[in-house]
Amino acid sequence: MQERSGRIEKGLIWKMKNFEKMTKRFVVGSVMAALVSIGVGQVGMAQDFPEQVRMADSKVLLERYDEAEKIYKKIAASNQAPVVTAYVHYKLGMLYRNRDEDQRATAEYEKGLAVLAEAGVKDHQIGKYLAQAMAGPQW
DSSP states (O other): OHHHHHHHHHHHHHHHHHHHHHHHHHHHHHHHHHHHHHHHHHHHHOTTOOHHHHHHHHHHHTTOHHHHHHHHHHHHHSOOOHHHHHHHHHHHHHHHHHTTOHHHHHHHHHHHHHHHHHHTOOSOHHHHHHHHHHHOOOO
């Protein structure tokens, strides 16, 4: 009897661990799907984005976040069009938010909005995405 209850307990623990893993995967997958869909729409907004931006976005799709972050940072430091730079700051912010680094995420959103304001860019879609991101997740 004791052996049977031990097996049942082990089985329940195994099921709980697997449920926890599946729940985490679902949440992360859902967040990444939302990021991808937003990212795909944003890339469509500016078809003249440099190849580096497309490469970094591809790294995000492949879940190579550290590689994407390095590329985005390099682009942000280069002399790009304001919309491109704002987009890169938005994407960096989304990466940081996904890692629960909310202060870093907010700093990136603020940088993106500042770039647009400094360049006099108003009513561009990326500015709206940045403003929404500053307000926090909408769930």
